[in-house]
Amino acid sequence: MIEKFQEHASNERTYLSWIRTAVAIAGFGIVIERLPSNANSTWTGLALVISSAVLVALASLRFLVIRRQIERSDAGRSMFGAIEVLFSSMLAVLLLTVFVFLLGLARGG
Template identity: 40%
Template sequence: MIPRFNDHAANERTYLAWVRTAIAVMAFGFLVERFDLFITYASQNASRAAHKLHMHLRLTEWVGLLLIVFGALIILLASARFLRNRRDIAHERMEDYAGPVGEKLLAAILVLLGLFLVVYVGQELAALSSQPDM
């Protein structure tokens, strides 16, 4: 039997939860990056300036790329945390809890990105609904 197996198993479950979160963030980034297809389709039915459309397409690409990179960063940080905790459990050292700074930072960034997307999609829908029907 592995010494302190329950602690190692809890550490691994936490790591896998972070990896699942990172994969979801990266998948959402890919979806946002591909959101330009919806905007292009919707704009075909509305008379909008090409410059504004191009700006929105570039914006969704950058936000999507940012989310993909952010997801990869989450995996790197989660891996480092997993290995550090694994080492500490194996050496049976008592370490002070570092605090939830990383979790608070992750939550703040995701809330900001969510608010940005709500405003962005709201402006797009408002612009599309204000166009006269053809």
């Protein structure tokens, strides 16, 4: 039996959900890049794909930090708070990128 299996399984499920989110964002970026609208779609698509790669890196870092904390039983000293702030900031930037792209499409540019 794996020690602290519930905690490890929960950590892995969270990691996989972040990976699925990153893949969806990358896919959306590729779709935007393929649109024949204008040059902004190329830059927006590229920004989303790069942001997706950064999101995967942050998710992997968070997964490893939490795994180490679970193994050491360091639940009191939570270092991943800064990573969670980075996730939130990253998602805000992604939403802003999509908003700017859609605003450009609405203006016809």
